[in-house]
Amino acid sequence: MTPTALERPRPDSPRDLFVSFSLLALQGFGGVLAIVQRELVEKKKWLTPEEFLEDWAVAQILPGPNVVNLSMMIGDRYFGMRGAVAALAGMLTFPLLIVLALAVVFAGVSDVPQVQGALRGMGAVASGLITATGLKLIGGLKDNVMGAAVCIVLAATTFIAVAWLRVPLVWVILVGGSLASVWAYRQLGLMAGLLSKLTSAP
Amino acid sequence: MISATATATATAITMTQTDWLALLVHFLSLSLLSIGGAITTAPEMHRYLVDDRHWLSDSQFTSSIALAQAAPGPNVLFIALIGWNIGVNAAGGMAGGMATWAYGLLGVTVAMMGILVPSATLTFAAARWGQRNRELRAVRAFKQGLAPIVVALLGATGFILVSRQGDSGTPWTTWLLVATATLLVWKTRLHILWLLGTGALVGALGWV
Numbered sequence: 001m002t003p004t005a006l007e008r009p010r011p012d013s014p015r016d017l018f019v020s021f022s023l024l025a026l027q028g029f030g031g032v033l034a035i036v037q038r039e040l041v042e043k044k045k046w047l048t049p050e051e052f053l054e055d056w057a058v059a060q061i062l063p064g065p066n067v068v069n070l071s072m073m074i075g076d077r078y079f080g081m082r083g084a085v086a087a088l089a090g091m092l093t094f095p096l097l098i099v100l101a102l103a104v105v106f107a108g109v110s111d112v113p114q115v116q117g118a119l120r121g122m123g124a125v126a127s128g129l130i131t132a133t134g135l136k137l138i139g140g141l142k143d144n145v146m147g148a149a150v151c152i153v154l155a156a157t158t159f160i161a162v163a164w165l166r167v168p169l170v171w172v173i174l175v176g177g178s179l180a181s182v183w184a185y186r187q188l189g190l191m192a193g194l195l196s197k198l199t200s201a202p
Numbered sequence: 203m204i205s206a207t208a209t210a211t212a213t214a215i216t217m218t219q220t221d222w223l224a225l226l227v228h229f230l231s232l233s234l235l236s237i238g239g240a241i242t243t244a245p246e247m248h249r250y251l252v253d254d255r256h257w258l259s260d261s262q263f264t265s266s267i268a269l270a271q272a273a274p275g276p277n278v279l280f281i282a283l284i285g286w287n288i289g290v291n292a293a294g295g296m297a298g299g300m301a302t303w304a305y306g307l308l309g310v311t312v313a314m315m316g317i318l319v320p321s322a323t324l325t326f327a328a329a330r331w332g333q334r335n336r337e338l339r340a341v342r343a344f345k346q347g348l349a350p351i352v353v354a355l356l357g358a359t360g361f362i363l364v365s366r367q368g369d370s371g372t373p374w375t376t377w378l379l380v381a382t383a384t385l386l387v388w389k390t391r392l393h394i395l396w397l398l399g400t401g402a403l404v405g406a407l408g409w410v
Contacts, residue, residue, distance in 0.1 A: 025276065026274045026275065028276070029393075032275065058332050059325075059329075060237075060238065060352070061344065061348065062328055063321045064236055064318070064324070065236070065276050065318075066238070067276050068318070069322075069329070072329070073329045076330070096279055096314075098273055099282060099283060100306075102272075103269060103283050113408070114406040114408075117408050118403070118405045119265050120376075120405045120410055121400075121403070121405020121406070122268045122401045123264050123265070124376050125271075126267060126398075127383075128379070128380045129271065129383065129384075130360040131356065131360030131380070132384045132386075133387075134353050134354070134357040137349075137353045137356065146346060150350075152350075155354035158354035159357055159358050159361075163245070163361045168246055169235055169242070169355075170231075170235055177347060182343075183347065187346075188343055189339065192339075
């Protein structure tokens with residue numbers, strides 16, 4: 001290990017991980033990712049921005065809630081299994097208690113038209129938040145090896161299949177995902193071949 | 203079907219042991235499909251839990267997502283609320299006393315264990331492996347191939363959540379609110395709490 005790696009800030013203990021992740025989960029209204037980035041990269045400096053991006057990419061491809069995956073990966077890196085469990089517990093425990101309390105309170109007033117209306121309004125905002133997250137991620141497709149045309153066709157087909165035709169998700173991911181991965185695999189091979197030709201050319 | 207006057211109040215249902223098992227299996231199987239977050243499986247959950255099995259009402263489903271989104275913490279907690287609502291329904295509603303709590307917590311446990319255990323186990327193993335092999339052609343092909351699908355799934359989820367609201371079609375004001383929220387989240391750094399607050403206010407006034 002290099003001296004800089006040794007001197008870098010890091011969590012003291014699984015307990016520190018639990019407390020840190022609890023605190024950042026409790027600040028995350030409408031999603032925790034932005035808070036994770038601010039707290040762990042900018043304030044605590046446990047991760048560099050580059051490391052954060054790499055971890056986030058992996059957390060996103062793997063199934064499961066992204067921030068939950070991310071917290072486990074970070075916890076695991078410092079304290080192995082214990083760290084992963086501590087970070088995961090921190091991310092979920094207190095928010096779970098709060099959301100259940102909200103649900104109980106809500107059940108008592110759910111017949112009030114204003115409450116129904118308020119929740120409908122918040123639901124509309126929540127839909128917007130999810131859609132906007134999708135729109136923000138479009139930028140990440142710019143350098144996709146499959147090319148813009150294939151990406152657009154894939155995205156449009158997925159949207160129509162799920163939103164309009166209500167095709168079960170398993171088929172969309174199995175069929176669409178495999179076809180896309182095979183195509184991407186082929187494109188990566190072509191690119192690698194092209195690169196080696198270019199570099200070997202006199 | 204859900205009646206035109208459907209509210210988020212509990213609808214009494216009967217859950218047999220087989221039903222609880224089916225619920226667990228449903229979440230277990232969705233767990234490994236929840237690429238891009240548990241929210242991407244929301245359309246499938248809606249199809250199975252609301253349309254096919256009638257274990258919870260459409261408005262319970264939608265309000266679970268809205269409450270989890272409004273509360274602090276990971277959005278995956280909407281799964282806990284869906285489990286809670288199914289449990290409450292199985293207990294015959296909130297008036298059930300201890301039975302409501304017991305069934306509600308059973309629902310939370312079944313739903314959260316189901317959605318988290320397979321994906322967390324896979325993440326634990328795969329993250330170490332993926333980190334070591336991130337330059338591998340197959341790993342890159344998988345990431346690149348799924349990227350546009352994940353993006354589209356987020357859009358589809360947003361669309362389904364809106365179009366499912368209201369029984370006499372979605373009023374244009376709701377679409378306007380969704381579009382405004384989308385634009386503001388996408389293009390500005392406005393805190394989500396302001397947007398949720400505005401949404402709540404506009405909704406309470408009966409405009410959407």
